[in-house]
Amino acid sequence: MTNQFKYAAIECDNVSKHYISERALDHLDISIKTGERLLVIGPNGSGKSTLINVIGGLIRPTKGIIRIHGVDIHKSNPEHRKTIGILTHRPFLYEDFTGRENLTFFGKLFNVPNVSYRIEEIADLFTISHLLDRRVSLLSHGNRKRLGMARTIIHDPNVILLDEPDSGLDTHSLDELARTLGQTLQSKTIVLTSHNVDWALPLVTDVLQLSTRQEALKISIQEYHSLHELRKS
């Protein structure tokens, strides 16, 4: 049995992240199974982006351990990062490069075999073929986001972390992103944050509710709907 199935895809073990003047995460314990899709919701300042960054290994937690497929992400070999694809508020693209140059650069760093073919493949997936040879600085916010999504999955990661992937996208792009997340990336473990709950709910299997008091509640989508109905009535 490989690590991918033996262990939970993501485990946050007693994770806290404190900044100088505030606590972003406090003693968070969650486990996300392989293939699970988790929507993280909560008001501004509840620690959604911090959670994505901590799981993605971009920032270290003040306390606790984050394991991806059983391996501590902050102590693991850099090679282990190949299992993660992350899209934060910034799309991580060089503005003076074209889309293709950006994808080629990141594809090479992630050691993607046959990068050119892979770029065409994901360009088709996100319908961004027409953007590939344009400089990123000339692209709209929404198109940068789509290119950023392509960059996130260029190395075909098992765990995909998306921080508000829907922000700045028009209705058509939102539908396309939902289709891609729903069908093409079906076998992946996905953690996404969004303020657009109506858009994101049909895409996920579980919901993690964070509060500004750093309380966390993880429930299944069915439980979320029941709770919502109960609150309405």
Add this chain to the structure above:
Amino acid sequence: MKTYLTQVWDISYKDIRLEMRTRQMAVSVLVIVIALMIVTNLAIPKSVDATFTTTATVIWLCILIASFMVVMRNFVIEYDQIGFHGLIMCPVPRDAIYLGKVVSNLIFLLVIESILFPLSSILFDVPLLTPTVAAITGMATIGIVAAGTLFAAISVNTKAREIMLPVLFFPAVIPIVLAAVDATQNALNPSYGANILEDIGVLAALSLAIIATSAILFNFAVDE
């Protein structure tokens, strides 16, 4: 090992391509250092006794300013365009990121030096284009760039990066710059009777120590 070196080169090559596209760094650095060289050449009175010392001091002052601008600009581009997290998320050891940045900074600076040395050789009328001066320059440049790359990585993440980098960078590279000035004037005037090979050896040892220490410290410098 091959993958590691390929990653180092991929990062350097990306920096070089970005610079070739915009030429922002090369133009601004060359304008400043050439202006500095011309002003000092015109302002300092010519004296046979002081020519070698003056030339060595002016050229290393220019290289010091050029290296400060190069390392700062390289990291500012990285930080402003993708943020350092863009590289940290990749399956690349952090020391490979550091070495990639060192290599690109070194290439930028060697290109600038290849313009500076013939120019100062003409302006000051001294034989700067010799293998000995080239060896001294190469060794000292490696040390300056290695320290500068580390300090640029530390300061670029801070709010006061324009203040932080000079505060960290200039005091740290003073020993290697002084050693380079000394070695250059010794190389220009063989009558001093100095052991040039020993000078080059000291510079090489200093550079090696700086690069090894910086590669280790870089792991912590880019953490947050």
